[in-house]
Amino acid sequence: MSPSIPNFDLSVPPPKIPGDLAANIPLVLAKKVNLSPRKLAEEILSNFPKTDLVEKMEIAGPGFLNFWMKDSAYRNELNDLLAGKKKRSAVPTKEDKFLVEFVSANPTGPLHVGHGRGAALGDSLVRVFRYLGYDVTAEFYVNDAGGQIRNLGLSMEARLKECKGEKADLPEGGYQGAYLVDLAKEALESGNSYESINPAQMIFSEKDLAGFASKRILKAIQQTLEDFGVHFDHWYFESELHKKDVISKTIESLENQKHAYQQDGAYWFRATDFGDEKDRVLKKTNEAPTYFASDIAYHADKFSRGYTKLVNIWGADHHGYAQRLKGALKAINQNQKALEIILNQMVSIKGGRLSKRAGNMITLKEVVDEVGRDATRFFFSLRSPGSHFEFDLDLAKKQASDNPVYYVQYVHARCCSIFREAEKRKMRTEPLLWASKKTHVPLEEVERAVLLHMMKFDDVVEICARDFSNHHLPIYLMELAGKYHSFYEKCRVLEEDETLRSFRLDLVEAIRKRVEQGLNLLGVGAPERL
Known part of the structure; x- marks a missing residue:
């Protein structure tokens, strides 16, 4: 054997x-x-x-x-590249159905740079999975119910009193950002009166200041994400779980399976049976369910919608919570291995001139306004999610080769300029003209090197999917840019020899396409001019 x-x-x-x-x-x-x-x-x-x-x-x-x-193998590869053939080691089945949930920021304030990093990663992973042929849904979970929204409403009530010239203190843990002052002024100018926030209130509407503010903050979040090039297929509202009584039914199901019990006036999940250090509260008597209970119900609903793979992108502060949720999924007879939780580390800012008008944080919008969408998304992708990232704003704005996004985008722009020059000099050839010729000039080493690197693209995309990280793509693109520059310096493209010129023009087109593909998977533009 x-x-x-x-x-x-x-x-x-x-x-x-x-x-x-x-x-x-x-x-x-x-x-x-x-x-x-x-x-x-x-x-x-x-x-x-x-x-x-x-x-x-x-x-x-x-x-x-x-x-x-052999040179012929490289030439065949160029033919495949121009034809757009994909080379995948695994082909998704019809049963593979992915749900990628990311950002999911509470509608209590603007998106900060940490949210931006998660948005760039999540949107890029959705693009990667779709490139590989998977059925993928991008979802934003809107926490529009519960204590944090209630606290937003109480903060708004205090700000509204201040706008009327009355003295008011923010509630404990209240929201400090100046954006609430603007919202309070808008509420005052509307001339409407608003219902007071009930201490046990869970669901909110335009009739109270919590609903008034959260709705407008969510709209601003949606606009920021749209400007950032991030698209969601579905916005799932936590309030729907409460209205449909899904959370209470989930707690009841856990209790029936002996995974929950009542003690000291509360319902508890037997988290210690699933590796946690202590049992966790699901609901206190006469009080609202905890966020943990809501999350169990929400993830059970994800599976009920037919998804076979759940991908969550969370902040690094959710480390212990991730294992707790997986234990709860096992308790409700769901495949905990089908849940992949990616923890994004912190982002720090270097350089630039940014305010902290939103409170003690830098907003995503400020960073995008400072350096542009393309640079922001590319820079966020330079490190794996598990690595702390220092965002150098001054470098991101430079139009020089030490700025990685400029270095890569320049290659695409340079390729486009070669075709403009070929048209101007009437030296453009039909695609694959060289393939019809019987004799060929041997390939230069730099041509072989750039073709070999382009052959690796689909492998790199599969690695991104395997690792649930898009940081492999910027590395690949920067290496491709370096190989392109070596090719450009050593090989004249617009040669008099038509066969050689045809091959090199097609090689430039293949490079342009690869750069465009890679940038697109990162959500970054491929400009024709810089």
């Missing part, structure tokens, strides 16, 4: 190592077949089948296999 082949690497070797690709399969398989890696490499080499792809193979070091690809 042949031994199973373990996972091995097939990748571009380091700069000083010869070859287009290197494989470490002899190193990882040697023990299974009782051979030294070098001897196994020799066996593989002597038995390797003839192929139209590989020009030659060599053994390197302790047992690496280095490959040189």
Whole structure:
């Protein structure tokens, strides 16, 4: 029986190592077949089948296999690139149905930069999953009910009194931002009277200041996200869970399954049965359900809508809460492994001139107004979600190669300028004209390098999906930009030789398309001019 082949690497070797690709399969398989890696490499080499792809193979070091690809393989790859062929290792099934919930900021204030990082990641992941063929829904969960909205209403009542010239103190934990003063002035100028906030009130409307303010703040949030290029397919309101009594039914279901109990005037979830350090309150007698109870009901509803994979993007402060929710899903007989929770680390700001009019925070809108949407989204994508990110506003505004978004966008603009120049000089050729010719000039190393890098694109997109992180894409695009610049410096595109000119114009078009694809998956524009 042949031994199973373990996972091995097939990748571009380091700069000083010869070859287009290197494989470490002899190193990882040697023990299974009782051979030294070098001897196994020799066996593989002597038995390797003839192929139209590989020009030659060599053994390197302790047992690496280095490959040189044929020029014809690279030319075929260019043909595929221009045709838009995708090369995926896995194809989604009809049963795969993803729900990506992200941002989900309380409508109690403007979006801050942390929300912006989550928005950029979530929207990009939705684009990545769709590129790979998955059925994906982007959802925003609107916390429009409960204590935080009630506190917003009490803060508004205090601000309204101040606008009338009366003395008023903000409630404990009240909202400090100057935006509430503007909303209070709007409420005063409307001439309407508003119902007082009840201490136990859960549902709010335009008849009270909590509903008045939260509705307008949500509208501002929606506008900020639209300006940021982030689209949601569905806005799910927490108040619907309360109106339909879904939360009470969820608590009742947990109690019937012996996963909840009553004690000291409250309903408790047996969280310790699912790895938590202590049991958690679901609802106190004569009081509203906790946010934890609402979240259990909301996630049960997600599964009831037929989704097979749930992706949540939360702030880093939810670390312990994430495991608690997974335990609750297990308790209600849902697949906790189907829930992927991504925790976004904090964002700090360096440089620029931003205010803190929204309170003790920098808003997303301020950052976008300062550096632009494209730079904001690209910069947010430079680090994995689990890494703290320092946003250098001054760098993001520079029109220079050390600004990563400018460096990548410049490649797209430069490609477009080559085609404008070709048109001007009447040197534009039909696509794939070179493919009809029998003879070709050997490829330059820089041409091979840029084609090889473009072949990796679909692998990189799959890695983004696997890791639930889009930070691999900016790295890929910056490397592609570097390879493009090497190609541009060493290879004249608008050659007199029509066949060579045709090939290089098509290569430039393939580069342009790859850059545009990558930027689109990040939600970043691909300008034709800079």
